[in-house]
Amino acid sequence: MKLVPDLLKKITDNEIWKSVFRHGYTDTPRNRALQIISNVWLHLHPAKVREHGTKLRFTWCMGGITFFIFLFETITGILLMFYYVPDVNRAYADIVDLMYVVPFGRFLRNSHRWGAHAMVITVSIHMFRVFLTGSYKPPRQFNWVVGVILLVLTFLLSFTGYLLPWDQLGYWAITVGTNMARATPFLGHEGPFAYILGMRADNDVRFALLGGTTIDAPALLRAYVWHCIAIPVIASALMMVHFWRVRKDGGISGPL
Amino acid sequence: MEVRQEKKGLVEFKDDKVFTWPTLVAKEFLAAIFVTVGLLFYSYFVDAPLRELSNPGQAENPAKAPWYFLGLQEALVYFDPWYAGVVLPSIIIIGLILIPYLDNNPKGNGYYTFKERKFAVSTFVFGYVFWYVLIYIGTALRGPFWAFFWPWEPWTHDFPTPAPMHDLPLPLGVILMGGFYVVGLALPALVKRDFFMKLGVIRYALTMGLLLTMVGTVIKMVFRLAFNVKYIIATPWINI
Numbered sequence: 001m002k003l004v005p006d007l008l009k010k011i012t013d014n015e016i017w018k019s020v021f022r023h024g025y026t027d028t029p030r031n032r033a034l035q036i037i038s039n040v041w042l043h044l045h046p047a048k049v050r051e052h053g054t055k056l057r058f059t060w061c062m063g064g065i066t067f068f069i070f071l072f073e074t075i076t077g078i079l080l081m082f083y084y085v086p087d088v089n090r091a092y093a094d095i096v097d098l099m100y101v102v103p104f105g106r107f108l109r110n111s112h113r114w115g116a117h118a119m120v121i122t123v124s125i126h127m128f129r130v131f132l133t134g135s136y137k138p139p140r141q142f143n144w145v146v147g148v149i150l151l152v153l154t155f156l157l158s159f160t161g162y163l164l165p166w167d168q169l170g171y172w173a174i175t176v177g178t179n180m181a182r183a184t185p186f187l188g189h190e191g192p193f194a195y196i197l198g199m200r201a202d203n204d205v206r207f208a209l210l211g212g213t214t215i216d217a218p219a220l221l222r223a224y225v226w227h228c229i230a231i232p233v234i235a236s237a238l239m240m241v242h243f244w245r246v247r248k249d250g251g252i253s254g255p256l
Numbered sequence: 257m258e259v260r261q262e263k264k265g266l267v268e269f270k271d272d273k274v275f276t277w278p279t280l281v282a283k284e285f286l287a288a289i290f291v292t293v294g295l296l297f298y299s300y301f302v303d304a305p306l307r308e309l310s311n312p313g314q315a316e317n318p319a320k321a322p323w324y325f326l327g328l329q330e331a332l333v334y335f336d337p338w339y340a341g342v343v344l345p346s347i348i349i350i351g352l353i354l355i356p357y358l359d360n361n362p363k364g365n366g367y368y369t370f371k372e373r374k375f376a377v378s379t380f381v382f383g384y385v386f387w388y389v390l391i392y393i394g395t396a397l398r399g400p401f402w403a404f405f406w407p408w409e410p411w412t413h414d415f416p417t418p419a420p421m422h423d424l425p426l427p428l429g430v431i432l433m434g435g436f437y438v439v440g441l442a443l444p445a446l447v448k449r450d451f452f453m454k455l456g457v458i459r460y461a462l463t464m465g466l467l468l469t470m471v472g473t474v475i476k477m478v479f480r481l482a483f484n485v486k487y488i489i490a491t492p493w494i495n496i
Contacts, residue, residue: 029275032275032277032278033275033277035277036276036277036281042276042277042281045276045280045281046276047275047276047277048273048274048275048276049273049274049276049279049280050272050273050274051272051273051274051279052272053280054274054279054280054283056283061283061284061287064284064287065287065288065291068287068288068291069291069295072291072292072295092309092310095306096306099303099306106303107296107299107300109304110298110299110300110302110303110304111295111296111299112304113299113304114295114298114299114302114304115295117323118291118295120324128384131355131377131380132368132377133364133366133367133368134363134364134365134366134367134369134373134376135365135366136355136356136359137356137359137362137364137365137366138356138362138365140356141356141357142356144353144355144356145353145356148349148352148353149353151352152349155324155325158322158324159322159325162322165306166309166310167306167307167308167309167310168307168308168309168310168311168314168316169305169306169307169316170310171310171311171312172310172315172316172319172320173319173320173321173322175315175319176319176320176321176329177321177322177325179337179341180328180337180340180341180342181341181342182337183336183337183338183341183342184338184342185338185342185343188338188342190337191337191338191342192338192493192494193493193494214312215312253365253366254366254367255365255366255367256365256366
């Protein structure tokens, strides 16, 4: 029966192990702290946290889950990019291939799609929780602002992805969505006071979004680039600020 | 161990900190596993929707935006697109961003409480719930031509013609809407003096302006449903 502990000691108490993890394996307070501090991924956390902040009934874990789904969507999204080309002549066929030809393609696409819906839900529940605990109050006001922008970016991430299958569902959903831009006061050609700035169908804010007067090849490419590159980069930058500010503003909120 | 001077004398504060590893990290890890398993499980059994190849010549009926925008699309029934699709969402975003700067109630920072911040919590919960009610109506209860169907009714193209709508006369509309904002801003300031004094003029005006806009949006919907009013204010340039 001494075999397992001996083996464990052999694996964890040597030069190679220490060179990877930078600290010992034995369960001591020092190693528990080092486990967080000396790990580039985990040191987002403080070595110690207030106990209520680890309780599910306080945080609902919704912020963390939202971030995790973002990572999940990044991985499934990258895999989908291997099979999908944002060209109006190919896009739909690529999705059909994913559904019927590519091994696990249907599973991959499904999980990306449902993950996107889940992320919209979890981020909005996270906002609800943060409001109910008054966690936007001083000194955390600005982090709430960052959070609101991240909420909007989550909507936009999901919205830009909606067009990519190039099917009737996405096409007409984006039609409805971007037609709103036509009605923007001053900036959309059907909006109030548009004549002041001389707005037409081919120079207003909707034209800028779609790269044309109708939803066609430029719109598909724009949706793709915003969806896969621009918005994820912006959202990642803001997430760094969001998490860093949680730490700098005194860690997870709690009763004083 | 932290000791803090309080009015009542010395109070000992317990150090309630725990090690992040493993207390928190283990939970995060478990949450990640549950979410992954849940998503994969769901994805195995339920297919993501995919309709026919897009066809600009054949509009979907009803054509619906993604579900999280259907509250705004539902608002299109009651408002022109410039308000429902552009100005209303902009006001919501700006209003959300302003919340921490408008709510200067020091209580309820970091714990659940309704008693200590009744106004803030009830206003936010009302807006949050209303957003999802509109989404539910737009998603589940709107059929072809955006006609209303109860959940137990089949979607058909054979629905009764909606009653004709009329605009309010312009002077009446201006008085109603102007009066709504003037009274809405003045009355609470006079009746609830301490509420006004605590917020100060600027915070009070912004808070009440946003609140009245939210309530006004709901009232306009009631006007439409109950009295078939198309516009409260109808002008050649802008309609509300």
